[in-house]
Amino acid sequence: MQQVGIIGIGSTEVNEHWEYSLRELAGFAALAAMEDAGIRHIDGLFVGNMMSGTANRQQHLGAYLSDWIGMPMIEGVRVESACSSGGAAFRAALMAVASGELETALVVGVEKMTDVTASEISTELSTAADADWESDQGVSFVGLNALLMQRYMHEYGWQKADFANFALNAHANGAGNPKARFQRAITREQYEKATMISPPINIMDASPVSDGAAAVVITSIEAARSVAKQPIVRIIGSAAATDSITVHGRKDALWLTAAYDSAKRAYDQAGISPSDIDFFELHDAFSIMATLSLEACGFAERGKGPRLAIDGGIYPSGRIPIATRGGLKARGHPVGATGVYQIVETAEQLRGEAGKNQIENVRIGMTQNIGGSGSNVITHIFSNL
Amino acid sequence: MQQVGIIGIGSTEVNEHWEYSLRELAGFAALAAMEDAGIRHIDGLFVGNMMSGTANRQQHLGAYLSDWIGMPMIEGVRVESACSSGGAAFRAALMAVASGELETALVVGVEKMTDVTASEISTELSTAADADWESDQGVSFVGLNALLMQRYMHEYGWQKADFANFALNAHANGAGNPKARFQRAITREQYEKATMISPPINIMDASPVSDGAAAVVITSIEAARSVAKQPIVRIIGSAAATDSITVHGRKDALWLTAAYDSAKRAYDQAGISPSDIDFFELHDAFSIMATLSLEACGFAERGKGPRLAIDGGIYPSGRIPIATRGGLKARGHPVGATGVYQIVETAEQLRGEAGKNQIENVRIGMTQNIGGSGSNVITHIFSNL
Numbered sequence: 001m002q003q004v005g006i007i008g009i010g011s012t013e014v015n016e017h018w019e020y021s022l023r024e025l026a027g028f029a030a031l032a033a034m035e036d037a038g039i040r041h042i043d044g045l046f047v048g049n050m051m052s053g054t055a056n057r058q059q060h061l062g063a064y065l066s067d068w069i070g071m072p073m074i075e076g077v078r079v080e081s082a083c084s085s086g087g088a089a090f091r092a093a094l095m096a097v098a099s100g101e102l103e104t105a106l107v108v109g110v111e112k113m114t115d116v117t118a119s120e121i122s123t124e125l126s127t128a129a130d131a132d133w134e135s136d137q138g139v140s141f142v143g144l145n146a147l148l149m150q151r152y153m154h155e156y157g158w159q160k161a162d163f164a165n166f167a168l169n170a171h172a173n174g175a176g177n178p179k180a181r182f183q184r185a186i187t188r189e190q191y192e193k194a195t196m197i198s199p200p201i202n203i204m205d206a207s208p209v210s211d212g213a214a215a216v217v218i219t220s221i222e223a224a225r226s227v228a229k230q231p232i233v234r235i236i237g238s239a240a241a242t243d244s245i246t247v248h249g250r251k252d253a254l255w256l257t258a259a260y261d262s263a264k265r266a267y268d269q270a271g272i273s274p275s276d277i278d279f280f281e282l283h284d285a286f287s288i289m290a291t292l293s294l295e296a297c298g299f300a301e302r303g304k305g306p307r308l309a310i311d312g313g314i315y316p317s318g319r320i321p322i323a324t325r326g327g328l329k330a331r332g333h334p335v336g337a338t339g340v341y342q343i344v345e346t347a348e349q350l351r352g353e354a355g356k357n358q359i360e361n362v363r364i365g366m367t368q369n370i371g372g373s374g375s376n377v378i379t380h381i382f383s384n385l
Numbered sequence: 386m387q388q389v390g391i392i393g394i395g396s397t398e399v400n401e402h403w404e405y406s407l408r409e410l411a412g413f414a415a416l417a418a419m420e421d422a423g424i425r426h427i428d429g430l431f432v433g434n435m436m437s438g439t440a441n442r443q444q445h446l447g448a449y450l451s452d453w454i455g456m457p458m459i460e461g462v463r464v465e466s467a468c469s470s471g472g473a474a475f476r477a478a479l480m481a482v483a484s485g486e487l488e489t490a491l492v493v494g495v496e497k498m499t500d501v502t503a504s505e506i507s508t509e510l511s512t513a514a515d516a517d518w519e520s521d522q523g524v525s526f527v528g529l530n531a532l533l534m535q536r537y538m539h540e541y542g543w544q545k546a547d548f549a550n551f552a553l554n555a556h557a558n559g560a561g562n563p564k565a566r567f568q569r570a571i572t573r574e575q576y577e578k579a580t581m582i583s584p585p586i587n588i589m590d591a592s593p594v595s596d597g598a599a600a601v602v603i604t605s606i607e608a609a610r611s612v613a614k615q616p617i618v619r620i621i622g623s624a625a626a627t628d629s630i631t632v633h634g635r636k637d638a639l640w641l642t643a644a645y646d647s648a649k650r651a652y653d654q655a656g657i658s659p660s661d662i663d664f665f666e667l668h669d670a671f672s673i674m675a676t677l678s679l680e681a682c683g684f685a686e687r688g689k690g691p692r693l694a695i696d697g698g699i700y701p702s703g704r705i706p707i708a709t710r711g712g713l714k715a716r717g718h719p720v721g722a723t724g725v726y727q728i729v730e731t732a733e734q735l736r737g738e739a740g741k742n743q744i745e746n747v748r749i750g751m752t753q754n755i756g757g758s759g760s761n762v763i764t765h766i767f768s769n770l
Contacts, residue, residue: 002484021517044625053438057520059512060467063627063760067634073646075625076761077473080463082445088462092477099387099484101623127444132406135442238486240429240460242448249452261458375448376461 002098005224006233006382008037008217009344014181014332016114017211022056023068025213026110030069033106033215038229042217043102045076048089048109049336051124055116065108075102082128083285085109086339087369087378090216091238097218104223109340110213121209125335128372130246142206142286144247144373146198149288152254153200156303160200163287164191165309167204170284170323173316174330176356181210181332205287210332214340216347233347236364237266237381245375254303258377259296259368266366266379267298274298277381278362279321279349281342283370284328290314293368294322297379316359324349325357339369339378350384387483390609391618391767393422393602394729399566399717401499402596407441408453410598411495415454418491418600423614427602428487430461433474433494434721436509440501450493460487467513468670470494471724472754472763475601476623482603489608494725495598506594510720513757515631527591527671529632529758531583534673537639538585541688545585549576550694551672552589555708558701559715561741566595566717590672595717599725601732618732621749622651622766630760639688643762644681644753651751651764652683659683662766663747664706664734666727668755669713675699678753679707682764701744709734710742724754728765735769 010032012025020028026047034040047061058064062076079089086109093105113121126135129144139147153160167186174180186204194202224232243258244250250257267273274297282297284290291305299320300308313319325331325345328338346365348354363385369378395417397410405413411432419425432446443449447461464474471494478490498506511520514529524532538545552571559565571589579587609617628643629635635642652658659682667682669675676690684705685693698704710716710730713723731750733739748770754763 045627050444051438053436053509053512056516057512058516059435059465060514060630060757060761062466062473063630063757064515066627067629067631067760072629072634073626073643075647075763076466076627077477077625078465079477080444080465081447081461088447092462092464092481095484095486096477096480098486099480101480101483124438127438127442129445130449131441131443240462241458242430242451242461244452244457245445245448246452249457257458262460372445372448375452376445378460 002100003221004094004097004218004235005221006216006218006347007224007228007230008033009347010036011179011214011341011344012212013179014210014212014334018114022052022058022110022112023064025112025211026065026108027068029213029215030065030106030108033217036230037217039217039227042104042106043074044096044105045074046089046093046105046107047078048086048340049078049111050080050082050085051111051335054124056112081376082371083335084339084369084371084376084378085336090340090343091240091378093218094235094238097220104217104219106215106217107340108213108215109337111334111336112211113209113334114211118209133246142198142201145286145288146201148253149200152288155254158306161192162306162310163205164188165314166284166287166290167191167329169314170327170329173324173357174326177325177331180326180330181208182330201286207285207328207333210334212332212334212337214337214344216340216343231351231384233350234383235380236383237270239265240378243375245372247373256292256296256374258374259293262377262379263297266381270381276364277320277366279324279359279365281346281367282322283368284323285333289370290322297368321359324359325354342367342369343380346382350382387485388606389479389482389603389620390606391601391603391732392609392613392615393418394732395421396564396599396726396729397597398564399595399597399719403499407437407443407495407497408449410497410596411450411493412453414598414600415450415491415493418602421615422602424489424602424612427489427491428459429481429490430459431474431478431490431492432463433471433725434463434496435465435467435470436496436720439509441497466761467756468720469724469754469756469761469763470721475725475728476625476763478603479620479623482605489602489604491600491602492725493598493600494722496719496721497596498594498719499596503594518631527583527586530671530673531586533638534585537673540639543691546577547691547695548590548672549573550699551669551675552576552714554699555669555712555714558709558742559711562710562716565711565715566593567715586671592670592713592718595719597717597719597722599722599729601725601728616736616769618735619768620765621768622655624650625763628760630757632758641677641681641759643759644678647762647764648682651766655766661749662705662751664709664744664750666731666752667707668753669708670718674755675707682753706744709744710739724763727752727754731767735767
């Protein structure tokens with residue numbers, strides 16, 4: 001497989017963008033990434049998006065966007081795997097470039113969720129779960145995660161307050177990111193007194209509905225060396241795995257097999273172990289998902305994820321900084337864009353451009369994008385060496 | 386780029402499958418293709434589908450289907466590019482295998498359209514056009530194609546009756562295909578007296594709303610040689626191109642630039658010209674699309690597509706047989722599945738398994754899958770040599 005690197009990144013602020021259309025949002029990020037890369041042409045476009053068909057009455061985003069950014073003749077498709085659509089689009093583009101079929105590819109993650117009601121969004125999100133055995137029974141995504149968190153607390157003896165640091169860290173980091181949805185720190189008291197959504201998940205355990213777009217330009221390392229204006233960020237590991245789409249279909253609901261499996265293969269490709277990872281942009285759509293992801297990827301023992309958070313290990317100064325620019329919780333979770341935001345933010349850290357969020361001396365960063373309740377997990381490892 | 390071949394194919398009958406769910410339909414085709422290939426494991430799943438989010442309230446088909454066919458741990462994504470989603474999923478899988486990242490991939494195209502009303506389907510189909518400039522102005526897909534056909538007739542001096550042979554050929558071929566949606570020939574009189582939908586398009590110029598699933602297993606030629614039970618069908622050309630998503634955004638609405646461009650690149654890859662193609666599974670969603678595709682791919686001069694049909698050049702015994710198993714018109718057009726049906730049928734012809742539809746002495750077949758009104762075109766060339 002040909003070596004591939006990131007040569008350009010771009011993103012919009014995550015917000016309620018009522019003033020911009022879907023194509024404008026996506027276009028802003030796409031053109032920013034191309035300008036950052038210093039190139040005017042790409043060979044293929046891969047769009048990560050989950051819900052534009054319903055929320056914006058627009059599918060066919062490959063043609064829709066290639067036209068808008070002034071390259072109507074390039075190839076262009078949408079890749080969808082629920083909340084991991086962004087990571088999946090990146091991986092499809094990576095394989096296209098690695099095959100030699102395309103020299104340069106543009107990956108754009110975009111989601112515009114606030115044009116419709118919260119109830120419509122909740123219904124649309126539920127299409128990521130099993131229509132027959134989950135959604136039609138009335139369980140929402142918050143509901144599924146609440147069941148997991150409740151069971152986790154019961155099984156391992158944690159209290160709800162023990163999860164506070166996931167939200168505190170995310171919001172503190174969001175305060176340093178001018179593109180984050182929430183740019184203010186929160187207090188422990190605010191976490192503990194936050195409005196309950198679906199017990200034990202309160203509003204500080206859940207990531208917000210948002211609009212946003214993020215984009216990256218990738219090319220072969222060989223081509224990158226001759227065109228790159230920016231430091232090249234190398235992709236040293238990439239793997240994806242599914243799991244039973246239903247939570248009840250898994251042997252052990254508290255162990256994310258797909259996260260474990262994709263991380264293990266990515267580590268093997270990169271020839272490294274968890275101790276070599278300097279920071280981790282994980283999928284903290286809910287506090288419980290952050291916990292389970294840390295455990296599956298080898299950063300905490302089973303049932304000990306909250307301990308890592310309580311001890312400060314997830315903070316910028318800790319053993320494995322997570323959500324360094326706010327994560328899904330504070331940067332926001334524009335669904336199909338999230339996986340690409342994670343990659344843009346990782347590239348920012350590795351290029352030393354993370355501003356107030358910059359972690360010192362970082363060499364290797366990891367991203368993990370999770371679709372559904374752990375049923376589609378895409379892991380990437382990047383290096384600036 | 387590594388050489389890749391098809392080692393297994395499978396498909397369901399195209400029909401109104403009210404007795405089966407989306408997962409059953411897709412699963413039948415997937416397991417049939419794996420059984421045909423004689424393998425029990427694949428490394429990745431690529432699902433072509435356009436409208437399951439709306440028509441079946443189910444997205445996330447990668448995890449949904451990998452779970453159902455008993456391989457919950459493989460990677461799995463959905464690829465969407467409107468009516469060319471099937472061809473796009475195949476091309477994504479091809480690049481994944483060609484990169485060496487996956488050894489064996491399963492491509493499944495599936496669409497289950499008849500669970501909702503025709504009006505809902507029409508609205509959903511319109512998400513393939515531009516939401517702001519086409520769909521919101523009230524133009525449907527039949528409407529867009531009617532405008533193209535009207536203009537074509539005006540520009541080149543053809544009468545509506547001159548398009549009859551596209552429907553006659555498709556239905557005559559469908560009569561020989563036990564999996565076709567319509568398995569009966571039609572007469573010239575039936576074509577001419579058919580119910581008008583959107584002038585000049587009548588019901589015999591348009592492909593039917595349908596349910597169906599088709600699947601193929603691909604692997605590297607090297608691996609294929611050691612595992613294949615069936616004759617290997619080699620992929621010798623693959624290319625995709627977009628065009629302005631709106632019809633009015635094109636310099637010349639009667640010339641499918643994306644079809645021309647993707648066909649030209651596929652010919653170049655294969656090192657052949659149109660005269661080397663023995664048969665052509667084209668995208669006859671409407672008679673006018675068949676006409677424009679034949680012209681863009683070099684089988685007829687501009688404005689002369691109907692002449693090729695009138696002279697019988699598109700018949701099984703003609704210069705370039707098209708829609709050999711019924712095409713979109715008579716086999717049916719389950720949107721996201723169509724591109725994979727085209728590839729399954731091409732493999733059947735190249736393996737000599739097309740039954741009553743078998744074309745003699747075929748060596749090279751081409752497929753062309755068109756998304757939107759010509760705005761996303763994916764062309765593949767296959768050989769049994």
